[in-house]
Amino acid sequence: MKYKIDDIIQHLKMFGFFFQGSEIYGGLSNTWDYGPLGVELKRLIKDLWWTTFVTRNEYNVGLDSSILLNPKVWEASGHVNNFSDPLTDCNGCKSRYRADQLIEEQKPDFDYSKLSNEQLKEYIDKEKIICPSCKKANFGEIREFDLLFQTQIGVIRDKKSEVYLRPETAQGIFINFKNIQRSMRLKVPFGVCQIGKSFRNEITPGNFIFRTREFEQMEIEFFYKPNDKTDWFQIWKLEIINFLENLGINLENISYLEHDEKKLSHYSKKTLDIEYNFPFGIGELWGLTSRTDFDLKRHQEYSKKSLEYLDPKTNKKYLPYVIEPSVGVDRLIFALLCDAYSVQKLKNNEERTLLKLKPIVAPYQFAILPLSKQLNANAMELWKKLLPKFRCTFDTSGNIGKRYRRQDAIGTPFCITFDFDSLNDKKVTIRDRDSMNQERISIVSLKETLKKLVNN
Structure with missing residues (x-):
């Protein structure tokens, strides 16, 4: 069952997963802060991704590159000249669109990919494309909108x-390809993984957090020999699906x-x-791209430094091809929470709202609830014994029924x-x-029981 996006967002704000960015100052458009539970969920998902694709993967290593890179990096990658969108405004309601x-x-069904901005405008007018907000067909001229955030470095503000x-x-991975390969003595095929802000x-x-100006990515650049007959594209597709299923994503919502x-993008083969089928409709969750040797070739050309790999078997040099699985952390969290959100009717005509999160990603795996304030000290002693092994909270606010609903x-x-x-x-109720x-359950055997529960 699909729930309204506003209901999901309101629930997540109410219970400390997200807060509107700069809320006390009236907010800042489309910025969101991760609250105490949201940041815990985010950390768990990133840790699970890292464990899956780096720590326990025979091919991959990790990297944490700088946010600020030499501007020539973005010239070589094509972002300076190609990273823009065609912007138009509705003359009626002033809404702005791509x-x-x-x-x-x-x-x-119309292929607009090779049209100039002038031709796009002619087509929009001719076909009477309407504004989604006011339903009128009255758009202004189309102009290029630069997607790059520009800033200054150093004391003097000038072009340099x-x-x-x-x-x-x-x-950041591509420009460090040679450093990583040499220092870790890696042989192709191998991958480099990175989690970071973009x-x-x-x-x-x-x-909500589906599309924001500041976001976090989890990306892999997997390098392989150009004539390798292994279907790495299909292999990585299956790896992604397995990860989504393990995370708790309902694969029926995946397309x-x-x-x-x-x-295709200029770098893509x-x-x-x-x-994922979000409450607002189908949206991209995880991208899988064959980038060939485009990036390494461009950086080799612009930097004048060889990025070729020396094959130890043939003693010949070549630029590896690349498969890129890339996912936005925020989108992944949003999809997971949409799947987990549920409102259930109870026998007494009451409702309960719950998040069906798996123990591996739930902010708290367990909650210790003393039935009475007189039992707080004993319950807290148990809680402190469990804390080193489990994510566990201690809740004494309200009657037991309300605390169940809150958890x-x-x-x-x-x-x-x-x-x-x-x-x-010497027993407790789970x-x-x-x-x-x-x-x-017996308190003596509680730790072993809890281990089994969180690993199911």
């Missing part, structure tokens, strides 16, 4: 001091869109969008209730979030 997206949404906030993390001056950010050759709402899979009987029988079933 001209290509307007055409794609209303005339999906101009640098860019990186629009992607990939180029910045794009989007025309139309929106849909695939292979880009038409005419609409093949691109597949792994999409359901933030995605805690299990609640452990310490009651008066616990003082005598409640399952999803089924609401309860089971009495």
